[in-house]
Amino acid sequence: MPPPSDRRSSLLPTRRKTLHFHPTTTPRPRWLLHLQANMWRFLMSIGMLFHRLAPPRPPKPNFSRSIPCTLSSTPGTIPLQFYVPADWEAQRGLWERRPRLRGEMKDGDEVALAAESEDGGGKASGHRRVGSGLDSVGRSFRRRSVNVRRWGNYPVVINFHGGGFTLGTATDDARWCGTAVEELNAVVISVDYRLAPEFPFPTAVEDGADAVLWVYEHSDELGIDREKISLSGFSSGANMTFTVPLRLYDEQTGYHREDEASKDEAILHGSPSTVDSTRLSSSSSTKVASSPSPSDHPPSPSDPVSHHLDSAPLSSTHPTKPTPGTTARPIPIIPLRCLIPFYPSLDYTLTRTERRATLSPTIRAAHSLPPLFTDLFDESYLHPAPAIPLDSPYLSPGVAPSALLKAALPRDIVMVTCEYDMLLQEAEAFRRRLEEVGKRVWYSMVEGVGHGWDKGPNPVRATSGVREEYLRVCGVMRGVMGLERGGGRERERRGSMRVAGKGREESEEVMK
Structure with a gap:
C-alpha cells in the first residue's frame, strides 16, 4: 500500500478551489433546517403524487425490505423498495x-x-x-x-433517488424503475438512504454502500446475477452512483480517507479541537473489516498497477483490523457492470454562484434551482461546515484522483445530462476525465430541458421524451451486460447513445 501522503492527495487542492463549505448567509439553526426540510418533503410528496398520476402510471414497488446500517457509526435501518419482473x-x-x-x-x-x-x-x-x-x-x-430458468440470472439495478440529500423517497423514480424492469427483465432496488439534516455527510454514501453490499450478499435469495449489478441515480443520487463505488473501494482496502482528512485539516489550521472528526466521517468507527487476502498487498489507487483495473472495479481485498468490540465482516469483491447517472452533481468545490454563472440569465431564471433550495441542501448535508472537505471523493467525485477513478469504477458509464442545467459543465468535464482514464462513457445531453426535467408534476400527461430517453439508456445497458431484449416495447426507442471516439457501427452493435 502506498504511504498515507499519497492516499491523502485526493483531499488536497488540485487547483484553486473552495475546499470548505461556507454558507452564503448567516447559518441557520439545525432545528430550523429540520422544520424547512420536513415542510418541503411534504410539498414534494404532493408534487410526486401528481407526477405518478400521469398516464401511463408507473408501477408500485412489489415489496420492501429494511436492512441494518453497518458502515455508519449512526445506527439505523435502510428501507429498500423492490420492483421485480412479472415471472x-x-x-x-x-x-x-x-x-x-x-x-x-x-x-x-x-x-x-x-x-x-x-x-x-x-x-x-x-x-x-x-x-x-x-x-x-x-x-x-x-x-x-x-x-430458460431465470432464478439466479436476473440483472439488478440499484437506484438512488435525488433531492439534494435532503428531500425525496425511493419511489420518486418509479417510471425509471418500471422501464428498467420491463426492458431488461431486471430486479430494480431503490434505496431510501437516510437524509440530511438529520443525517449529514457522509451518511447517504455509507447507506448506499451498505445497500450494495447487502444486495450482493443476498443474491441467492433475490435470484440475481452477481456479475450483472449496475447503479443508477438522479441528481444527488447520480452523485452516489460514483461516490458509493469509491467508498466501497476504500472499505475494501481498509483506508479511512476522511480520518486522514481531519488530521490534515487540524495541522493546516493549527486547531485540532475545531475539527469534529466524529461527525466528519462515521467510517472512523466502522464496524466492518475486510477479509484477509492471500496476497501481500493489492494495487492501490496510486499504484501504477491499478491502471490495469478498468474492467475489475473493487477487485482487491486488504486486511483491516476490526475496532475493539466489533466483529470482522468480510467485504466481498463486487464487479459492478455499469453506472447510470442522470444529471449528476459532481464538484462541490464549485460554489453555487459559479455553477449558476454557467447559464445565461434568461435560462438561469427559467431552469435553475433557486437558492431557497440549494442553500437548504448544502447547509443540511454539509455539516459541520468548517470540517467538510469539499474535494473529498465521497462528495466531489469530479475532482477525485484519476488513479482512484480508474481502479474503483467499472468500465461502462451511461451518463445523461440536461442542456439547461447548471451542473452540465462539470458533468462534461468529468466525462472527459473518465475517458482519459480508459472508461467507456455513453453520453446523451437532452436538449432544451433543465435539471430534473423527467419529474414534471403534470397529472394529465407524462413529460415528453422521458420514456424515449429511458429506453435509449436501457438499450445501452442491454448491450453492455449482454442481455436479450426484454418484454418491453422496443419499437418505441428513438435515436441512439454513442460512446465518445467510436463510430456508429460499434455504438449500434452495443445497443443490440
Missing part, C-alpha cells in the same frame, strides 16, 4: 421447491427440479408412462425448460 415470484417458487441437494447444482439436478415442478413436487408418475417415445419428448421438454 419473479414464479421463479422464486421453483427455486424454493428445488431438491435439497448438497453442493453445487449439476445438470441432472436441474432436470430433476424441472421434473419435480411438472410432476407436482416429485410424486411418482410411472403410471402415466405411455411409451418410451413420449417419455423422451418429455425429458427434452424439461431440459429446454431448465435452459
